[in-house]
Amino acid sequence: MASKLKFSANINTFNACADRYVLEGYGKRRNTDELIKAAQQVEDLSGVELVGKWHINDNNVEQIQRQVTDAGFEVSCVTPDIWASGKWGWGSFTSRDKNIRQDAVREVKNSMEWAKQLNCKVIDLWFGQDGYDYPFQADFHQVWDLLIDGVIECAEHLPEVNIVIEYKPKEPRTHCFVATVGKTLLLLDKVNKPNVGAMIDVGHALQGYENTAESAALLKYFSNKLFYMHFNDNWRMWDDDMTFGSVHTIESLELIYWLDRLDYNGWYALDIFPYREDGVRASNESIKWIKGLHAVLDKIGRDRIADVIASGDAMSASALMREAFLG
Amino acid sequence: MASKLKFSANINTFNACADRYVLEGYGKRRNTDELIKAAQQVEDLSGVELVGKWHINDNNVEQIQRQVTDAGFEVSCVTPDIWASGKWGWGSFTSRDKNIRQDAVREVKNSMEWAKQLNCKVIDLWFGQDGYDYPFQADFHQVWDLLIDGVIECAEHLPEVNIVIEYKPKEPRTHCFVATVGKTLLLLDKVNKPNVGAMIDVGHALQGYENTAESAALLKYFSNKLFYMHFNDNWRMWDDDMTFGSVHTIESLELIYWLDRLDYNGWYALDIFPYREDGVRASNESIKWIKGLHAVLDKIGRDRIADVIASGDAMSASALMREAFLG
């Protein structure tokens, strides 16, 4: 039932997107009020993601809660900002500077508390700055001690809020430590807390030559802790953060099928950077692709898909895809 | 009109495919008779590609001509074998050994003559072995002299047979000289013969981060000499030679659209390696995908596609694709 899918988007989707060449961004800058209003223009959106300190702080959390609720949204996820200023440039939990590490843990705990106040179950832990750029720059053992200890400390802080680890092979570092689905599962295993799970960001997985459907299945198999999903698309080499469905069709369907088969019932959250596109239209397109692909499961039948997979017959799979997409 | 598309396949498609691990191949070896019979089982196939010396030689050309005609086929292309034995391992036209170079040119001329006798307009010049593997291994200037001179010599040999250059970034060499659509156009320009043009092998272009639709348009723009097309699919990093349409959907449609817009009226030839699949089914699937995608042009309308392109509006393009594939 595609009607049961819950869609969310980071409210920054509706803000001007910048890249390293156009730092001012390609569109118009908006404040939080305007971003929430923009979100209301997206059909089928029932959740929003917020970023700690950007949109929420100790002083405005009640007001934001009211605003978001009045606008008809739940908060699906709060993301602590431990990657968006020069301060974090040499790492957050794995910084060589103990003060930075402690600040990072504190940011995460703050976001957990804001999440709780917002009736939000999930915070997103993305270690974008925890990695290295150059050869001979990283102590590969020490950083994992720090990652594991830091996550445990956060997990114990508020056991009723789920921490989801968001892995990514690279960017902004040329190499991130928590790079792949496999390394994420190793981290979950060492942390071993019921409130620490993982998300898949579709584009991050594609960037690492992962099949997103396979990665979702593995998170289920090894941890039963696929807590969240970030949807976007790209050209496979880089995290282009395009609208979902704009490049990959069959692989996207394989992902949607497996999420359904795995009984994933978390949020279908958008994480796109519509640099040159209108954020509302880009969100609508992404959601319509997800819903449309999900409807294909009904159209061609889950049993037939399961049979094709069970057979391993690639040409039957091809024929089924043709039927799905070309009628 | 998809009904007007002409489909061809290399008869080797129906033979056991080997890779560097399974040299005996994954299926059953067949002789030329059996390969032609297998080709007859493919719906909508009206052409076959043959490889010089593998399937044709001075002694059997008349017999093959009869067999192929009796089986209801035209020969769409003859491919000289200048890459499939150790002899060519260090290059064909660019070998450091003059005798090898002369042999290579002779092989090409032989294939041109066989093509003529078979009423075939096209020979496929693929410089797979002309490249290098290691740093400091190639003299980048000398090889282009040899490439240009060699192609001119062949072109003048039989002006009524078209030579199509098939570019590829790598494999079997880690770097091939004629690697991209741009370098191919430079070669065409220097050769400057009316019977020397180019083909796009879809997988080779994908391997080089080319958009195949763009590459087709550029061949038209800079040379008006897109003479032939090889269809297959892959996962973008390597020439996996999968059935066409099995991975890429939207990009495949963009290619089909542009071939139509550019009035390409050459063969839609399959160049796939169905290692673990039945060659007949794999060919049928590929052709059905091409026809099905071509039918989409009628369904959603060439004018609407042209309007979307003219507007440059990515979200309109996304909506049109959703309509095309999800109805």
Next chain:
Amino acid sequence: MASKLKFSANINTFNACADRYVLEGYGKRRNTDELIKAAQQVEDLSGVELVGKWHINDNNVEQIQRQVTDAGFEVSCVTPDIWASGKWGWGSFTSRDKNIRQDAVREVKNSMEWAKQLNCKVIDLWFGQDGYDYPFQADFHQVWDLLIDGVIECAEHLPEVNIVIEYKPKEPRTHCFVATVGKTLLLLDKVNKPNVGAMIDVGHALQGYENTAESAALLKYFSNKLFYMHFNDNWRMWDDDMTFGSVHTIESLELIYWLDRLDYNGWYALDIFPYREDGVRASNESIKWIKGLHAVLDKIGRDRIADVIASGDAMSASALMREAFLG
């Protein structure tokens, strides 16, 4: 003679570098005065690159000329800014908006005039925003008409200033039109002006699976117009803009060797983004790598290198490299 190499750097190298996550940048923002002062701390630097409107305008060109000269520098290149604000986001010369196109041409002409006033022979034409992000978004024919006509108009404006085309496969667009060395040569050929040539940005070439040495050789072979060089390094998939020599050693030497062999006597200009590094140290490192690699040519001997290349013997090449780097 490494002593004869001329080194330059964009003065922005000494400014805070930003990426799409850390828009404020990782370091300290500096004004033009401070940037020029910082440049003076780099050993062996005799040139600086300036960006139009960022550092130069009609009002300050004489003052900047004095400042740069007093600081002991030549201006090696002026880069018109046709890519660093939202205005250019949908293209410069290939924008669908005629006014934008005219503005872009005007910017280039302005930079040519500033270059002339600064006794600088080169302006850098990088079409970073001229490309597309999504399928069905580009009209591949129209854009080349616009590119060619625009470059011709600029070239004719001031024939005594050289325009160098800087190609790049992607970023900020997912696909740039002038993407490869091959396409660059096609553009040069159509433009056909003595003052229009090309540069190789090492990282851009690596990103496109080009061997930079081969690309330099091809620019010489097909156009004799390798006018400029941008040095940096990366991990091969993306334009990481790291210090030169930090990742690639043997390939870097192959490039340095061929530049010497091709009698390239233009600038060795740095184009790096030292996000988390000090710009002065990063520049010193890059220059020391270039000089050190160049000194290897003397150490192992150009004749021996030429002999190895002539032989095509990869194992002799390997032994020579071992000698070069491991003594």
Next chain:
Amino acid sequence: MASKLKFSANINTFNACADRYVLEGYGKRRNTDELIKAAQQVEDLSGVELVGKWHINDNNVEQIQRQVTDAGFEVSCVTPDIWASGKWGWGSFTSRDKNIRQDAVREVKNSMEWAKQLNCKVIDLWFGQDGYDYPFQADFHQVWDLLIDGVIECAEHLPEVNIVIEYKPKEPRTHCFVATVGKTLLLLDKVNKPNVGAMIDVGHALQGYENTAESAALLKYFSNKLFYMHFNDNWRMWDDDMTFGSVHTIESLELIYWLDRLDYNGWYALDIFPYREDGVRASNESIKWIKGLHAVLDKIGRDRIADVIASGDAMSASALMREAFLG
């Protein structure tokens, strides 16, 4: 002490190498006697790898043992052939055919017994055929049950022989299940047998955008079971199986350094495909690169390297590399 490193090579290194185009191979075919004789020509080689059934079987194991010993070698590793014939094309341990799965397990057990008789501690379990090529072709859960159960069964068969898992992202399948260092560690954890560990094949790790030094450190960190190493080099996108050191210099040194720091004392085994090169020269080159890079550790000092890593200062790392390689 580079003098303490133990070098091995698969004796196939000295045989003709074939690829999918040149199935006959680029060189001369040799029998096992000749391969062992060729191995003797490699300086510093004290071990050889053998492949089950290709070189060893129940009838010749004593004779081979004598031959190898007489030639002055230990057997460093026996590799069961569960990937080199059409039979295994749809998987070994994960085949949908129970008989194939049982045959595969039997092959592995056979190789373990041969290894024991040859006083060899290691067999190499490479699941090259266990994966998928097309979308919707794999049941991602079932295959891991089969992998885990199969490895446990083998491990229990002969606890005194070590099984090393060799991971690879792709080829011969477009996607292999045991693809990355992370997934390998998950497999080791589930299997949980003291005689099951892992190897890193340098080229496989590079193909997956892994930093091989980091992967070695992670195998130590999470399992303490880095049992074996395969050395070769490539251009990062594909398993080109080139001589070690021919492309990557700094990253290779980082690997050699970490192997030393991690007290890795297993074999330094070559796994190269010298298609167009002489196998003896290619092996000599690879070993000389390993030894030469190892000597650099003495030359520049392990303490200084450790200090640079501890500092995280990329420019100090760059300066140290310049000193190492440019003197």
